[in-house]
Amino acid sequence: MSHRYIPNTEHDIRRMLDAIGVASIDDLFEPVPESVRVKGGLKLPPALSEADLLAHLEQLAAKNADASTHGIFLGGGVYRHFVPSFVDQLLLRSEFYTAYTPYQPEISQGTLQAIFEFQTMVCQLMGTDIANASMYDGSTAMAESALMATRLTRRDRVVVARSVHPDYRAVLATYAENLGLPVVEVGYTPAGAVDLEALRQAADGAAAVVFQYPNFLGVIEDPRAIVQAVRPTGAMTIAVVTEPVAMGMLAPPGELGVDIVAAELQSFGIPAAFGGPHCGVVAASEKCLRQMPGRLVGMAKDTEGRTGYVLTLATREQHIRREKATSNICTNSGLMALCASIFMAAYGKQGLPDLARLNFDKAHHAQQQILRGAPAARARFGAPFFNEFVLSGLGDAARVHQRLLDQKIVAGVPLARYYPELKDSVLICVTELNSAGEIERLADAIAAAIRAPTGTRKTATAEVARKPKGVKPVVRGARTASSGRARPGTARRPAGSGSSGAARTRR
Amino acid sequence: MYPQDFKYTHDHEWIQIADDKGRIGITDYAQNQLGDIVYLELPEVGKKVKKGDVLGTVESVKAVSEIFSPVSGEVVEVNKPLTEKPEAVNGDAHGSWMIVLKLTDPKEADGLLNATQYAELTK
Numbered sequence: 307m308s309h310r311y312i313p314n315t316e317h318d319i320r321r322m323l324d325a326i327g328v329a330s331i332d333d334l335f336e337p338v339p340e341s342v343r344v345k346g347g348l349k350l351p352p353a354l355s356e357a358d359l360l361a362h363l364e365q366l367a368a369k370n371a372d373a374s375t376h377g378i379f380l381g382g383g384v385y386r387h388f389v390p391s392f393v394d395q396l397l398l399r400s401e402f403y404t405a406y407t408p409y410q411p412e413i414s415q416g417t418l419q420a421i422f423e424f425q426t427m428v429c430q431l432m433g434t435d436i437a438n439a440s441m442y443d444g445s446t447a448m449a450e451s452a453l454m455a456t457r458l459t460r461r462d463r464v465v466v467a468r469s470v471h472p473d474y475r476a477v478l479a480t481y482a483e484n485l486g487l488p489v490v491e492v493g494y495t496p497a498g499a500v501d502l503e504a505l506r507q508a509a510d511g512a513a514a515v516v517f518q519y520p521n522f523l524g525v526i527e528d529p530r531a532i533v534q535a536v537r538p539t540g541a542m543t544i545a546v547v548t549e550p551v552a553m554g555m556l557a558p559p560g561e562l563g564v565d566i567v568a569a570e571l572q573s574f575g576i577p578a579a580f581g582g583p584h585c586g587v588v589a590a591s592e593k594c595l596r597q598m599p600g601r602l603v604g605m606a607k608d609t610e611g612r613t614g615y616v617l618t619l620a621t622r623e624q625h626i627r628r629e630k631a632t633s634n635i636c637t638n639s640g641l642m643a644l645c646a647s648i649f650m651a652a653y654g655k656q657g658l659p660d661l662a663r664l665n666f667d668k669a670h671h672a673q674q675q676i677l678r679g680a681p682a683a684r685a686r687f688g689a690p691f692f693n694e695f696v697l698s699g700l701g702d703a704a705r706v707h708q709r710l711l712d713q714k715i716v717a718g719v720p721l722a723r724y725y726p727e728l729k730d731s732v733l734i735c736v737t738e739l740n741s742a743g744e745i746e747r748l749a750d751a752i753a754a755a756i757r758a759p760t761g762t763r764k765t766a767t768a769e770v771a772r773k774p775k776g777v778k779p780v781v782r783g784a785r786t787a788s789s790g791r792a793r794p795g796t797a798r799r800p801a802g803s804g805s806s807g808a809a810r811t812r813r
Numbered sequence: 814m815y816p817q818d819f820k821y822t823h824d825h826e827w828i829q830i831a832d833d834k835g836r837i838g839i840t841d842y843a844q845n846q847l848g849d850i851v852y853l854e855l856p857e858v859g860k861k862v863k864k865g866d867v868l869g870t871v872e873s874v875k876a877v878s879e880i881f882s883p884v885s886g887e888v889v890e891v892n893k894p895l896t897e898k899p900e901a902v903n904g905d906a907h908g909s910w911m912i913v914l915k916l917t918d919p920k921e922a923d924g925l926l927n928a929t930q931y932a933e934l935t936k
Binding site for chain 2: 460596621622626627630
């Protein structure tokens with residue numbers, strides 16, 4: 307059997323099998339139990355010619371919704387921002403495009419200098435002393451930051467706010483589970499910010515507390531208050547930033563006393579694609595230097611006194627220190643970091659605040675438009691927000707969302723999947739790319755969708771009728787935290803005692 | 814070359830024992846192998862270790878290596894000033910103590926190498 311793109315001939319395969327003493331390729335799969343093996347080959351249609359295949363793939367791709375077909379108000383960790391043409395143009399330069407691990411400084415000064423400048427700009431943006439050369443994405447940056455805090459504090463429990471991106475928390479849980487690291491979750495207040503009192507209690511004896519700035523629900527947390535609450539406990543503070551454009555407007559977390567910043571820089575010139583590639587980074591105060599995951603580029607002088615750049619602290623990386631390495635991250639997202647660097651350098655000290663302001667204004671304008679048009683809808687949280695907000699009072703939010711999707715509007719992220727208590731809500735994001743007309747269309751469509759009589763409306767009415775009279779409504783502001791059973795005091799429960807309420811412990 | 818009143822390990826630490834306490838450092842051979850030492854990571858006072866446990870790390874320009882405890886005991890003192898000038902270890906390894914351990918069992922040290930044996934080991 308020959309395949310166009312697999313160059314091994316029958317003869318090659320025979321020789322390889324003979325060399326290792328195996329009779330057939332199937333024998334290589336002997337360790338896989340018979341019961342789970344595919345029998346009789348895959349049921350695939352005959353292969354297409356290249357021209358037919360391209361036509362077929364184009365047809366499939368046309369089924370995707372994207373910004374050219376839909377009005378998109380999706381955020382929740384990935385943001386649609388304008389990517390100026392110069393970003394891609396500079397990325398295409400061959401000396402960057404092929405850049406790989408710059409182990410040899412004598413032939414990699416360009417790449418090393420680009421990474422050094424990336425680190426420098428991240429430090430300026432986040433208000434920190436040091437930054438690493440980037441990581442896979444924000445979620446792994448957050449998990450690695452938490453592990454760094456356990457090494458630095460020599461404590462073994464991490465507290466994470468429930469207002470941190472749910473997917474980020476899932477990644478942390480994956481890391482933590484196999485390391486036997488307990489993770490405690492703390493709920494949010496009716497205003498949508500982390501419950502400070504519960505956080506303070508849970509932080510006692512913990513290595514770190516993790517919060518997001520602005521948080522997943524769009525609310526701008528107060529890092530200074532969090533640092534003040536947590537500092538006496540000796541736990542480190544980790545701020546997660548998923549929307550770095552907000553840093554054009556907000557005080558840098560490092561300047562507010564936060565120890566570690568775990569950020570995702572996709573917003574900086576990297577298109578909002580289906581799942582990546584992304585660009586994470588860890589920025590921190592200098593006391594974290596020796597425990598920093600990933601690699602760092604430093605500035606040095608050569609023997610003739612000229613400035614040069616080298617990988618530094620590599621002695622702590624995995625290729626040298628093996629299982630005793632600081633972390634298992636042994637690389638960086640070089641090209642994506644370069645992308646973010648070009649974006650940061652080009653927008654600069656004036657452009658980024660302008661961009662932030664535009665996002666802020668458009669999002670607030672959109673919120674007003676929607677609330678004006680649809681009296682039933684309401685802003686879930688009164689707290690300040692940047693370019694995302696939770697819109698509630700939609701009844702069955704999934705139905706409203708689908709209705710708008712039918713009209714080619716992606717009305718944000720329905721929140722039921724992440725927060726059962728927010729099933730009447732969507733997370734709406736508005737960036738500089740959403741036009742005034744698009745925003746108007748969104749507001750009108752939401753108003754119409756809430757009003758629209760449908761089959762499901764009957765059920766909703768019936769539900770309301772079943773509720774006993776005089777019961778305090780559970781929606782607005784009645785609960786402190788994550789679920790109906792949540793109490794701040796439950797945050798200190800010992801490990802493994804169950805999984806509900808304001809705090810949940812994983813082991 | 815190697816002080817007669819020290820005991821030595823196969824991992825290149827030295828220990829100078831007086832009563833139930835021992836001062837610990839790394840040998841001249843170790844510093845020479847590591848090259849320029851740039852950073853010392855020492856344990857917290859109160860840490861209890863068994864023989865062979867990691868007490869800290871020594872970082873040079875080319876490697877990071879562990880300090881293994883020659884005996885079992887509890888850390889009662891660490892040389893903080895030395896962490897400010899770790900390069901001193903390169904200049905005088907046997908005069909640069911890092912940790913003082915209160916020994917759990919002073920007889921445990923009997924199994925360590927003496928100066929002659931250690932000199933033989935590193936020949």
